[in-house]
Amino acid sequence: MKVVIVGAGIIGASIARVLSQYEGLEVHLLEKCPDVGMGVSKANTAIIHPGHEDDPNKYPLRAKLCVRGNRLWHQWAKELEIPVKWPGELMVAIEEEDLKTAEHYLELAQKNGVPGARIIYREELSKIEPNVNPDAAGALWAPTAGQIAPWEAVIALVENAVENGVRLHTETEVRGIRIEKGEVKGVETNNGFIEAEIVINAAGLYADEISKMAGVDGFSIHPRRGEYYVFDEDAGPKVTRIVHQTPTPITKGVYVITTVEGNLMIGPTAQDLPEEAKEDTSTTKEGLDFVWEWAQKLVRKLPPKSKVIKTFSGLRPEPPDGRWIIEAYDDPWGFVNVAGIRSPGLTSAPAIAVYVVNELLNGRLDIKLTKKAKWNPYRKSMPRFATLPKEKRQQFIKTNPAYGNVVCMCKEVTEGEIVEAINRMKRIGIKTITLDGVKFRTLSMFGTCQGSYCRIRIARIVARETGIPLWKVSLKGKGTEYGIGDVKVLLRNSKEEKKNAE
Numbered sequence: 480m481k482v483v484i485v486g487a488g489i490i491g492a493s494i495a496r497v498l499s500q501y502e503g504l505e506v507h508l509l510e511k512c513p514d515v516g517m518g519v520s521k522a523n524t525a526i527i528h529p530g531h532e533d534d535p536n537k538y539p540l541r542a543k544l545c546v547r548g549n550r551l552w553h554q555w556a557k558e559l560e561i562p563v564k565w566p567g568e569l570m571v572a573i574e575e576e577d578l579k580t581a582e583h584y585l586e587l588a589q590k591n592g593v594p595g596a597r598i599i600y601r602e603e604l605s606k607i608e609p610n611v612n613p614d615a616a617g618a619l620w621a622p623t624a625g626q627i628a629p630w631e632a633v634i635a636l637v638e639n640a641v642e643n644g645v646r647l648h649t650e651t652e653v654r655g656i657r658i659e660k661g662e663v664k665g666v667e668t669n670n671g672f673i674e675a676e677i678v679i680n681a682a683g684l685y686a687d688e689i690s691k692m693a694g695v696d697g698f699s700i701h702p703r704r705g706e707y708y709v710f711d712e713d714a715g716p717k718v719t720r721i722v723h724q725t726p727t728p729i730t731k732g733v734y735v736i737t738t739v740e741g742n743l744m745i746g747p748t749a750q751d752l753p754e755e756a757k758e759d760t761s762t763t764k765e766g767l768d769f770v771w772e773w774a775q776k777l778v779r780k781l782p783p784k785s786k787v788i789k790t791f792s793g794l795r796p797e798p799p800d801g802r803w804i805i806e807a808y809d810d811p812w813g814f815v816n817v818a819g820i821r822s823p824g825l826t827s828a829p830a831i832a833v834y835v836v837n838e839l840l841n842g843r844l845d846i847k848l849t850k851k852a853k854w855n856p857y858r859k860s861m862p863r864f865a866t867l868p869k870e871k872r873q874q875f876i877k878t879n880p881a882y883g884n885v886v887c888m889c890k891e892v893t894e895g896e897i898v899e900a901i902n903r904m905k906r907i908g909i910k911t912i913t914l915d916g917v918k919f920r921t922l923s924m925f926g927t928c929q930g931s932y933c934r935i936r937i938a939r940i941v942a943r944e945t946g947i948p949l950w951k952v953s954l955k956g957k958g959t960e961y962g963i964g965d966v967k968v969l970l971r972n973s974k975e976e977k978k979n980a981e
């Protein structure tokens with residue numbers, strides 16, 4: 480039986496991994512971008528929420544699958560070697576009266592089965608998180624909260640799914656769904672028709688458009704923007720726990736966190752944008768000022784603004800009423816929506832995938848789901864030269880001298896790692912090797928200089944390893960090539976290009 484999944488974000492990738500466990504399925508994962516995980520899943524707060532923010536009466540699926548997802552990530556992160564940490568979360572009551580809000584969320588925690596959640600007061604709060612605002616009245620402490628590298632999670636899931644037989648098609652945009660006699664027959668794409676009896680729509684911000692193609696109308700997804708500041712790795716004071724305040728009518732909460740990569744990060748805002756702004760990931764002065772103002776209330780001290788190395792924004796795919804649309808249909812038979820997966824979608828992804836396969840697909844498929852005898856749950860992470868002990872580094876250099884050539888100075892990323900990242904992209908079937916693809920796999924261009932020193936050096940390695948001219952190396956595919964206009968002419972005429980052409 481043939482299954483098409485539309486969208487290789489955290490949701491599509493998780494579903495692909497779960498489906499890859501079973502016999503008799505030919506699974507195609509389709510992604511319009513040149514790489515996986517480049518949509519909503521790459522730009523968010525990256526928290527594995529404990530599960531106390533959703534009222535189970537109002538949002539039953541969100542409440543149930545968040546707690547399950549949190550649990551599953553322990554196993555999945557281990558199997559796939561995804562960077563993760565479990566620092567716990569403090570929902571801080573800044574004023575005495577905010578404690579009532581914290582108590583309301585404690586009740587939700589108890590209803591949803593969040594382990595270990597309890598209210599703590601000023602003294603204990605300062606002990607658990609010394610950098611928290613010393614005047615804060617207390618907090619809801621949820622020890623099961625975690626943090627993950629979201630882009631690496633998607634990459635790891637796809638690498639593992641492909642290893643287990645899933646076929647990845649990047650730069651493949653779904654433009655139509657063929658339906659005959661009320662049954663799904665496949666998808667029309669820019670690369671031709673792909674046959675399928677089951678089409679799973681996990682297209683993030685564009686899931687409403689895909690759903691319309693199947694004739695399942697009646698909802699739209701609008702973008703809700705969240706803006707952030709990221710500080711340099713050496714900027715402090717940092718926080719150990721995930722810190723945010725009790726939600727108010729104005730804000731659901733600005734977070735202060737130390738990311739799994741070790742940078743202090745503050746944000747996000749929550750600004751509703753019109754439906755047509757699904758690509759508008761710009762940042763605004765008002766948004767960033769709001770983040771700064773609220774983050775300042777949460778902690779004793781923020782680093783100076785001169786230590787900010789990056790601002791960015793992400794777009795939440797907001798469904799109507801905030802309800803996830805996870806449904807299989809009889810008309811057309813074979814179409815499944817996993818749409819409007821706003822927060823806590825990253826947390827819930829493993830549980831959503833298991834739910835879709837076990838509860839929506841099982842029984843609907845013409846075959847009985849039988850586990851493969853040889854399914855491999857494991858995936859090895861990229862080597863991180865900067866974190867290796869001296870002896871290990873020497874070993875790496877001995878077997879491959881490219882590990883002795885540091886290309887990204889800020890994050891100490893070597894040529895060996897860059898080549899390994901390129902080879903991994905090729906192995907899963909990525910056709911266009913982009914600078915972003917290298918960045919998210921190696922953490923090069925992630926440091927203080929944000930790539931201003933190493934980008935050209937990395938582009939040269941990409942050109943060499945893929946046999947394309949330097950000016951054609953792109954940040955994220957068509958239209959973002961390294962050389963455009965005058966730069967293209969310069970690069971084309973450079974000695975280096977001429978030498979390459981010989």
Ligand SMILES: Cc1cc2nc3c(=O)[nH]c(=O)nc-3n(C[C@H](O)[C@H](O)[C@H](O)COP(=O)(O)OP(=O)(O)OC[C@H]3O[C@@H](n4cnc5c(N)ncnc54)[C@H](O)[C@@H]3O)c2cc1C
Nearest residue numbers: 486488490511518519520523526653683705823824825826
């Ligand atoms: C600011 C912000 C903060 C957040 N914080 C958290 C958090 O801390 N914890 C948490 O649990 N969740 C958080 N979330 C939510 C979480 O990021 C999302 O729920 C999740 O990433 C959604 O994943 P997705 O796979 O549905 O979407 P995406 O990652 O966008 O994946 C969809 C994919 O479909 C592709 N696609 C679209 N149209 C087509 C087409 N026609 N053909 C082929 N491919 C197509 C896209 O290119 C994209 O790659 C946050 C979100 C934002 C924006």
